[in-house]
Amino acid sequence: MAKVTQSVDLGTRGRVAVLTVDNPPVNALSQHVRKGLHDGIQQAIADGAVQAIVIVCSGRTFIAGADITEFGKPPMEPSLHSVLDMIESSPKPVISAIHGTALGGGLEVTLACHYRVGAKGARFGLPEVKLGILPGAGGTQRLPRVVGPQKALQMIVSGDPIGADEALKVGLIDEIVDGDLAAAGVAFAEKALNEKRPLKKIRDLDDKIAPARGKPEIFAEFRKSVARQTRGFRAPENCIKAVEAAVNLPFAEGIKRERELFVELLNSPESKAQRYFFFAEREAAKIPDVAADTPAKEIKKAAVIGAGTMGGGIAMNFANVGIPVTVVEVQQEALDRGLGVVRKNYETTASRGRLTMADVEKRMGLIKGTTDFNAIADADIVIEAVFEEMPIKKEVFAKIDKIAKPDAVLATNTSTLDVNEIASATRRPESVIGTHFFSPANVMKLLENVRGSKTSKTAIATAMTVGRRINKVPVLVGVCYGFVGNRMLHQRGIQAEKLILEGALPHQVDRVLYDFGFPMGPFAMGDLAGLDVGWRIRKGRGVKSPVADRICELGRFGQKTGAGYYKYDEKRNPTPDPDVEKIIVDVSTEMGITRRPISDEEILQRLLYPMVNEGAKILEEKIAIRASDIDVIWVYGYGWPVYRGGPMFWADSIGLKALRDKLLEFQKKTGDAFWTPALLLSRLADAGKGFLDR
Numbered sequence: 001m002a003k004v005t006q007s008v009d010l011g012t013r014g015r016v017a018v019l020t021v022d023n024p025p026v027n028a029l030s031q032h033v034r035k036g037l038h039d040g041i042q043q044a045i046a047d048g049a050v051q052a053i054v055i056v057c058s059g060r061t062f063i064a065g066a067d068i069t070e071f072g073k074p075p076m077e078p079s080l081h082s083v084l085d086m087i088e089s090s091p092k093p094v095i096s097a098i099h100g101t102a103l104g105g106g107l108e109v110t111l112a113c114h115y116r117v118g119a120k121g122a123r124f125g126l127p128e129v130k131l132g133i134l135p136g137a138g139g140t141q142r143l144p145r146v147v148g149p150q151k152a153l154q155m156i157v158s159g160d161p162i163g164a165d166e167a168l169k170v171g172l173i174d175e176i177v178d179g180d181l182a183a184a185g186v187a188f189a190e191k192a193l194n195e196k197r198p199l200k201k202i203r204d205l206d207d208k209i210a211p212a213r214g215k216p217e218i219f220a221e222f223r224k225s226v227a228r229q230t231r232g233f234r235a236p237e238n239c240i241k242a243v244e245a246a247v248n249l250p251f252a253e254g255i256k257r258e259r260e261l262f263v264e265l266l267n268s269p270e271s272k273a274q275r276y277f278f279f280a281e282r283e284a285a286k287i288p289d290v291a292a293d294t295p296a297k298e299i300k301k302a303a304v305i306g307a308g309t310m311g312g313g314i315a316m317n318f319a320n321v322g323i324p325v326t327v328v329e330v331q332q333e334a335l336d337r338g339l340g341v342v343r344k345n346y347e348t349t350a351s352r353g354r355l356t357m358a359d360v361e362k363r364m365g366l367i368k369g370t371t372d373f374n375a376i377a378d379a380d381i382v383i384e385a386v387f388e389e390m391p392i393k394k395e396v397f398a399k400i401d402k403i404a405k406p407d408a409v410l411a412t413n414t415s416t417l418d419v420n421e422i423a424s425a426t427r428r429p430e431s432v433i434g435t436h437f438f439s440p441a442n443v444m445k446l447l448e449n450v451r452g453s454k455t456s457k458t459a460i461a462t463a464m465t466v467g468r469r470i471n472k473v474p475v476l477v478g479v480c481y482g483f484v485g486n487r488m489l490h491q492r493g494i495q496a497e498k499l500i501l502e503g504a505l506p507h508q509v510d511r512v513l514y515d516f517g518f519p520m521g522p523f524a525m526g527d528l529a530g531l532d533v534g535w536r537i538r539k540g541r542g543v544k545s546p547v548a549d550r551i552c553e554l555g556r557f558g559q560k561t562g563a564g565y566y567k568y569d570e571k572r573n574p575t576p577d578p579d580v581e582k583i584i585v586d587v588s589t590e591m592g593i594t595r596r597p598i599s600d601e602e603i604l605q606r607l608l609y610p611m612v613n614e615g616a617k618i619l620e621e622k623i624a625i626r627a628s629d630i631d632v633i634w635v636y637g638y639g640w641p642v643y644r645g646g647p648m649f650w651a652d653s654i655g656l657k658a659l660r661d662k663l664l665e666f667q668k669k670t671g672d673a674f675w676t677p678a679l680l681l682s683r684l685a686d687a688g689k690g691f692l693d694r
């Protein structure tokens with residue numbers, strides 16, 4: 001085995017050369033990998049004793065794509081295109097042997113090869129759209145020629161990988177192999193040589209794309225089918241155009257068109273935001289004072305207290321990954337209602353073909369309901385999700401403390417209350433941590449883990465690890481009112497209420513945030529989560545929200561009661577309600593407010609700038625470890641559009657000086673200290689810096 005570059009070795013096994021890529025952690029196509037492949041292929045072609053070439057990778061995965069850390073920097077030779085041309089035009093068959101994930105440029109390397117074999121668990125995808133770009137090394141031109149335009153559109157626009165079985169079925173790989181991968185690759189090469197198989201160059205294939213040539217309706221139909229989930233994203237449209245070019249243009253022209261569409265995206269603000277977010281999400285997993293190897297408690301059994309809106313969804317997360325979970329309720333009727341909702345959710349998913357009824361029964365079989373609190377005795381983690389009232393929480397934690405096993409992690413799903421005070425109801429506050437799920441808990445990806453002043457590193461490591469295990473994105477924050485997400489949301493809520501009192505209406509305010517990219521605005525979101533939750537919290541804290549309180553006094557709690565700020569039809573479609581408009585105008589008049597037209601720009605600034613300002617205070621108080629964690633919380637917990645990076649990234653893109661000056665302008669106009677800029681914001685603004693270059 002000879003080193004071609006620091007990350008690529010060249011060896012031979014008989015008449016077959018084996019190129020091994022070894023660039024931990026994910027064999028990204030860094031410059032030295034590209035050079036190693038390029039020079040290694042060249043050497044193997046020149047070696048008379050070599051009749052075929054296998055490309056294989058060491059470590060946990062095949063090539064997972066271009067090296068994203070090289071983006072935005074001056075390009076270094078060789079380009080990936082020249083490497084792929086070297087592979088595809090090789091006079092000797094080149095076979096890639098794939099394990100782990102062949103993604104992006106990694107899959108494009110395999111598509112330039114003449115044959116592909118994959119390990120059983122291997123996955124194949126072009127996730128570039130999730131970085132706001134498109135496959136820029138021939139993926140949009142070669143994949144349709146192998147799997148057909150429809151499948152290629154689905155894979156490229158979703159960015160989701162497919163498994164080995166499906167890859168074999170759609171012709172993406174030639175064989176599923178097991179055991180030593182290099183050996184399997186060599187065995188396939190030997191077979192290809194013995195059977196004198198042709199050098200199958202995907203660029204020359206036409207049978208899968210010809211039927212779609214000159215049929216723009218295929219692409220128009222696809223655009224319609226993905227319109228809702230691709231709303232606001234720039235990349236999906238360019239992906240579709242690139243596949244359309246693959247079908248209608250000769251290969252070389254298609255490659256040129258792909259390049260144009262790629263470069264347009266690479267320099268776009270959306271892609272910059274999505275690439276920033278890729279690393280922000282990975283940074284969030286790192287806790288400076290809790291080492292990555294801190295032992296986490298293994299969760300073999302879980303328990304959830306309360307089967308209400310949240311409890312049921314939380315239990316589903318554990319059952320979804322095969323962990324048995326006990327759900328405890330006060331009364332049988334509440335338990336039956338809660339588990340009934342769980343079964344209905346699973347059956348709805350099954351009716352959409354995303355689960356089989358066998359899956360439904362298996363998961364329901366893992367969820368045991370009871371009114372006997374002692375049933376939590378063997379749980380490794382106990383998550384409380386009862387009413388948001390401190391006395392009830394403390395009574396429940398005192399009970400959990402008596403019954404739960406000594407090394408269990410005790411968690412609370414409180415959305416606002418003091419985790420330290422809840423922990424003080426036990427004799428083991430070091431085992432108590434906040435695990436703040438988001439509604440619907442079985443869907444929303446975010447898990448805001450809240451460390452108390454006495455929470456142990458083991459409890460933190462366990463909450464972060466179990467969060468990833470149940471397919472959530474865990475972010476660690478400190479204790480304060482509303483933690484990070486709800487605390488910032490509260491600032492937005494204050495302005496949302498003021499805006500409708502001063503002249504705007506709920507549907508106008510919601511439209512501004514919808515157009516910005518949120519799935520819905522503050523009033524529609526309140527109706528989804530249930531207006532009674534906020535009402536219970538306000539009453540508990542003795543604070544008033546004139547319009548919201550009046551709506552709740554009428555029993556209008558939102559979707560769950562068929563009416564809130566909007567009225568809802570049986571399919572839960574919202575319609576603005578003149579009755580609510582009347583309540584708003586009446587309250588304005590009673591408060592002596594003269595209503596005025598309010599621009600969309602003012603609405604956007606008054607909703608989002610206070611959030612950013614609060615984010616700055618949260619960083620000052622070290623409630624969040626880093627600014628990018630705040631962005632991860634808002635993207636995964638509150639629907640902030642990922643192609644805008646998150647509130648802190650977005651603020652930096654506006655410029656903190658402009659943002660700070662606008663806050664001061666609102667302060668001057670209203671005389672309201674609410675608008676006072678945070679110290680950190682002012683300091684960074686004066687220094688011409690951003691939150692992310694601290």
Ligand code: T1G
Pocket residue numbers: 025026028061064065066067068069080101103104105106108127128131133134135136137139279282283
């Ligand atoms: N470039 C650079 N670093 C990368 C990387 C990449 N492509 N992928 C992962 N990392 C780092 C990551 O930051 C982390 O670092 C560590 O590896 C482990 O990652 C021309 C232009 C492969 C499924 O979009 O989806 O090809 O935090 O924690 O959960 O068309 O990483 O430890 O310092 O995510 O096991 C397309 C991106 C690129 C795939 C593994 N490829 N990666 O998941 O580990 S664009 C992608 C992933 C492209 C071409 C275009 C996942 C993974 P650190 P991890 P994981």
Ligand code: NAD
Pocket residue numbers: 305306307308309310311328329330331334338385386387388389392396413414415416436437438439529530533
């Ligand atoms: P909910 O009213 O829908 O459900 C609470 C459940 O707890 C009820 O079924 C009730 O019977 C049960 N309960 C009450 N006391 C109990 C006890 N002593 N033992 C066992 N069960 C008991 O409320 P929810 O919306 O599910 O909220 C639960 C918790 O989650 C609250 O702390 C809330 O702040 C938090 N939370 C709610 C949301 C949301 O959007 N609804 C989001 C995040 C967090």
